[in-house]
Amino acid sequence: MKIAILADIHGNLPALDAVLADLAPRGIDLTVNLGDIVSGPLFPCETADRLMPLGLPTIRGNHERQLLTEAPERMGPSDRFAAGALRADQKHWLAGLPATLRIGDDILMVHGTPASDLAYFLETVDAAGVRAASASEIEARAADAPARLILCGHTHTPRIVRTADGRLIVNPGSVGVPAYSDDEPFPHGVETGAPHARYGIVEITPAGLAVDLRAVPYDWEAAAAAAEANGRSDWARALRTGRV
Template identity: 45%
Template sequence: MKIAILSDVHGNFSALEAVIADMDRRGGVDEVINLGNMVSGPLMPLQTAHFLMRQNWLQIAGNHDPQVLHETTGVRSASDAFAAGELDDPSRWWLTSLSDSLDARLHTGELWADRLGGDVAVCHGTPRSPVEYLLETAEGEGIRLALAPEIAERLGEHVPAHIRLLACGHSHIQRALRLPGGMLVVNPGAVGMPAYDVSRAHPLSNYHRVENGSPDARYAIAETLQGQWQVDLISVPYDFESTAQLAIKNGRPDWAHALRTGYMPRLL
């Protein structure tokens, strides 16, 4: 079994195309899992949605996907609102049809056992929240590797012992950790958004930045070899400059800076 794992496309259709081309070049992928946050952002939400709608992939909603459709002020961000204004009725319906990241069957391997074999679990953030990091902790103005007790507390009793591979997204940071007991936890990183910042209260931070430090699109390929899951974390170059220019055209120079550099802009 070989599985490609994607997350956090954020409407960056050019980055998604580069990932698909790289995936096709490598070949041999049995299934593709998309962990959510499909269209939010000032880029190409409609094209991205229409492409993803046509794929026979296993796809779940992230935290932004329902927010794109939520019109309440203070809930939907400017990136969500831009995407909402670009979508058509079929793409909106598709967003509402995505599997909920909090569906317990995703965490026990039951929902897609016929395609993944029953030992693979998925979530967007953690099994208990789509807006919580699993493998990282926000601290001060940055993000660090979570400590083992932090990860264990976030997993709780949601993921049973027979799960050998758990795929998560949300933090946009590529990472793979093998936990006590042997389960491999994989975050494929972000396809389309290499840096962002968050002004929301966390236990150790009221504001933090997440930065990959390069503009590449990211994804992962996990496969079973000799009965164990292992993973390749992949970084793919693409034409980020044209995407950055589109962000500027749509009024988001902060996105343009992040797309070009993998860092958030600083005030001088």
């Protein structure tokens, strides 16, 4: 069985279309979506319209929760842009998405960690910045989540970790945004250093689990130009360079 893992699309329709084209000939049995789907200064409505008919197993991210529940004046600019653009039927679709989702007995989909859509799973942020989380930190965040394969997003950072008890945790990276900055819990930046759209493929075989973390070229200049047209030069730089 081959599972394609999408996460953190953030309304970047050109990147999403490139990823869907890349995975199409690869014998994928199931494609899943780990949330943060539309928020950002790009193409929120068009991205929702592209995904809704596909019926992919999909969970919500922190940005879906925020743009549906917070008052506009309390939203960040990315959520506010998406919330103002989305139609009622698109918001209804987002509102119906679960926070986590199990597929069979062996696969768990989360956005951040099993307990929180805002927590980093495979990275840790402290006063020095962001770093790869230690084995003990990851074990604590995984807790007793009963799944051989845990799929997470949120940090936009492709990474694979196997816990001491044999569970595999996979972050495929971000389809739509290769770099960002955040102020919580300490100011930090996350950078992949390249503008490509990212996703993952997990193949489940009798011999075990094999992971392919993929980086896909697309027209990131078109995405960056859309960000600039919507007043977000910070996004334009991230989209062009993979740097904040």
